[in-house]
Amino acid sequence: MKKVAALLTLALVSAALVACGDDDNGTTTTTTGGEATNGAATGGGGGAGGGTTVQLEADPSGGLAYTTTEAAAKAGTVTIDFKNPQPIAHDVRVEDPSGGDAGGTEVITESEESASLKNLKPGKYTFYCSVPGHREAGMEGTLTVE
Numbered sequence: 001m002k003k004v005a006a007l008l009t010l011a012l013v014s015a016a017l018v019a020c021g022d023d024d025n026g027t028t029t030t031t032t033g034g035e036a037t038n039g040a041a042t043g044g045g046g047g048a049g050g051g052t053t054v055q056l057e058a059d060p061s062g063g064l065a066y067t068t069t070e071a072a073a074k075a076g077t078v079t080i081d082f083k084n085p086q087p088i089a090h091d092v093r094v095e096d097p098s099g100g101d102a103g104g105t106e107v108i109t110e111s112e113e114s115a116s117l118k119n120l121k122p123g124k125y126t127f128y129c130s131v132p133g134h135r136e137a138g139m140e141g142t143l144t145v146e
Contacts, residue, residue, distance in 0.1 A: 057082070
């Protein structure tokens with residue numbers, strides 16, 4: 001059973017890589033509080049109960065990319081709202097400035113998932129898809145925490 005699952009995963013990743021072109025149409029969206037358009041972040045400052053929500057989406061056209069390659073958030077609790085409209089599995093993992101795992105969403109297909117990352121300190125974080133081969137194909141971006 002594990003071999004079948006591994007083969008199926010390999011086949012899906014291979015098909016996704018073949019179908020994916022090198023489309024570098026990533027957008028950059030940042031906010032300094034309040035509502036953001038086109039995705040990146042919403043939310044207030046770093047006071048008690050405050051936090052920032054970062055909205056990320058997998059490329060709806062099927063490429064191995066996010067629609068946003070840069071986002072900003074206030075230090076503290078950061079919520080990742082991730083939408084994957086694709087039948088190909090994706091997630092969002094966040095790597096802290098030292099290379100450690102700061103948390104992220106579950107792997108999903110054709111749905112939405114949220115994850116809260118607690119006590120993020122100011123710095124540059126990398127968000128990426130942890131499905132094998134996706135990050136290497138360019139499915140990553142930068143989260144700047146201020």
